[in-house]
Amino acid sequence: MAVKGRGFRAGRAIAVAALALVLAVPATAQQQSNADDKVEVNAFTPATVRDILAPFGTAVTIADRQTPEGRPFVEASFGQLRVNMFFTACPPNQPSQCQGLYMLAFWPKPAERNPQNLAQAASDFNRLYEFSKAGVSVAGEPFVARYLISDFGVKRGTLRREVTNFVVLAQRFNQEVVNPQAQ
Numbered sequence: 357m358a359v360k361g362r363g364f365r366a367g368r369a370i371a372v373a374a375l376a377l378v379l380a381v382p383a384t385a386q387q388q389s390n391a392d393d394k395v396e397v398n399a400f401t402p403a404t405v406r407d408i409l410a411p412f413g414t415a416v417t418i419a420d421r422q423t424p425e426g427r428p429f430v431e432a433s434f435g436q437l438r439v440n441m442f443f444t445a446c447p448p449n450q451p452s453q454c455q456g457l458y459m460l461a462f463w464p465k466p467a468e469r470n471p472q473n474l475a476q477a478a479s480d481f482n483r484l485y486e487f488s489k490a491g492v493s494v495a496g497e498p499f500v501a502r503y504l505i506s507d508f509g510v511k512r513g514t515l516r517r518e519v520t521n522f523v524v525l526a527q528r529f530n531q532e533v534v535n536p537q538a539q
Contacts, residue, residue: 393513397506400443400457405430408515427451434523437461437530445505457504459519461526463534465496474498477533488525490533500529 392411397404402420409416409432417433421440428451430441444456466474474492481490481500490500502522504515531537 390513393511393516395512396509397512397515398509399452400441400454400504400506401452402428402430405432405441405457408512408519411516412519432519437523437526439519439522439526444503455505455507457506458501459504459522460499460501461522461529462493462497462499463530466498466534469534471496474533477536481529481533485525485528488522490529498529498534500526 395407397408406418409418409430412434415434419431419433421429421431423429423442427443429443432439432441438461440460440462442458442460443451443454444458446454471492474496478490478492478498482488488500488502490498492498502518502525504510504518
């Protein structure tokens with residue numbers, strides 16, 4: 357998977373942000389009280405996602421957004437890494453009862469990368485990390501995604517770990533696929 361290329365400042369900044377996040381989350385969560393980690397989340401909404409992200413403190417910036425069709429989603433920025441969180445598996449006319457959360461991180465099309473090499477690197481990444489989906493959009497933008505469910509409830513602490521793991525995975529995707537270091 358080694359590809360010749362230039363180092364990228366954003367990649368290093370994301371790596372630092374992800375490391376800070378991994379180190380800060382357990383301490384922050386412990387300071388707040390583990391009782392919050394045990395709260396059941398039975399559906400995903402902008403409010404429940406903000407509650408999940410709250411212990412990240414200043415490590416995350418949260419913004420409520422809407423798709424062009426008017427569906428709400430949450431944008432969480434961890435340094436330069438943006439993760440869009442879309443609400444899925446919603447019963448008809450019950451937008452506050454969504455059972456799925458689709459987390460998506462994407463990057464601009466790297467001008468210096470060959471599209472076939474980029475697609476192959478994303479495919480290789482998929483083989484290494486089967487619990488996520490990596491690819492290249494039709495516009496040439498590399499992305500990594502992960503899907504979470506809340507069927508029958510899931511603990512907030514578990515969801516926080518899922519978000520932390522996704523941020524670390526996205527940072528790894530950036531380093532290995534989007535902006536690999538020159539070897």
